[in-house]
Amino acid sequence: MVRKPASMYRRITGQAYTRREYMGGVPASRVSQFDMGNLQAEFPVILTLRVKNRVQVRHTSLEAGRIAANRLLSSDAGVQNYHLTVRPYPHCVLRENKLATGAGADRVSSGMRCAFGKAVGTAARMERDQAILTLRVSADKIEVAKLALWKASMKFPTPCYIDVEKGQELIH
Numbered sequence: 535m536v537r538k539p540a541s542m543y544r545r546i547t548g549q550a551y552t553r554r555e556y557m558g559g560v561p562a563s564r565v566s567q568f569d570m571g572n573l574q575a576e577f578p579v580i581l582t583l584r585v586k587n588r589v590q591v592r593h594t595s596l597e598a599g600r601i602a603a604n605r606l607l608s609s610d611a612g613v614q615n616y617h618l619t620v621r622p623y624p625h626c627v628l629r630e631n632k633l634a635t636g637a638g639a640d641r642v643s644s645g646m647r648c649a650f651g652k653a654v655g656t657a658a659r660m661e662r663d664q665a666i667l668t669l670r671v672s673a674d675k676i677e678v679a680k681l682a683l684w685k686a687s688m689k690f691p692t693p694c695y696i697d698v699e700k701g702q703e704l705i706h
Contacts, residue, residue: 538654540592540595540691543590543592543655544589544590544691545590550659551627552627554627559652559653563624564593564594565593565624567600568619568623570604571604571615571617571618572613572614573617575614577617578700579672579673579675579676579679581676581680581697583665583667583686583687584663584664584665584694584696584697585660585662585690585692585693586662587662587692587693588661589659589660589691590659591658591692592624593655595690595691598689599620599666599689599690603667603682603683604682606678607678607682610678615671615675616671616675616679618669619667619668620666621666621668622658624657624658625656625658625659626656626658627655627656628653629651629652629653629654630651631650631651632651666694667686669682669683680696
């Protein structure tokens with residue numbers, strides 16, 4: 535079966551379905567790393583990517599945003615000059631009632647009978663203005679950091695904005 539578009543899962547509806555100990559077959563989260571770059575150094579500038587709307591972000595989208603930002607940062611800024619953190623963890627389990635398509639599907643599928651669905655992935659529920667990525671950089675790498683966060687924001691299902699939390703005096 536083909537994976538359904540992420541637009542089907544971005545709205546927050548109903549109660550969160552999170553108790554994995556009672557369900558079987560939940561796919562593992564695709565987010566492979568939550569902290570990247572130089573984890574020991576102290577950086578003067580902190581930039582945060584925040585979501586504008588209340589939304590559900592799938593684990594594949596979080597991983598795509600992390601890869602987009604990390605790839606640009608590691609090539610343009612250098613691995614020792616930043617610390618990138620993925621803030622949310624995808625707890626909510628997404629379910630899908632898979633239906634058969636094609637010739638003879640009406641004889642095979644049961645439609646909406648027993649339509650609870652199987653687990654197909656996980657998602658993180660994000661509130662308005664919640665941080666999705668945090669990036670710590672040195673003062674000379676601010677433009678690269680802003681570009682990296684902007685590229686990562688294209689992977690998420692809602693508009694995002696960059697919030698400079700610390701080091702505003704260094705930008706001007």
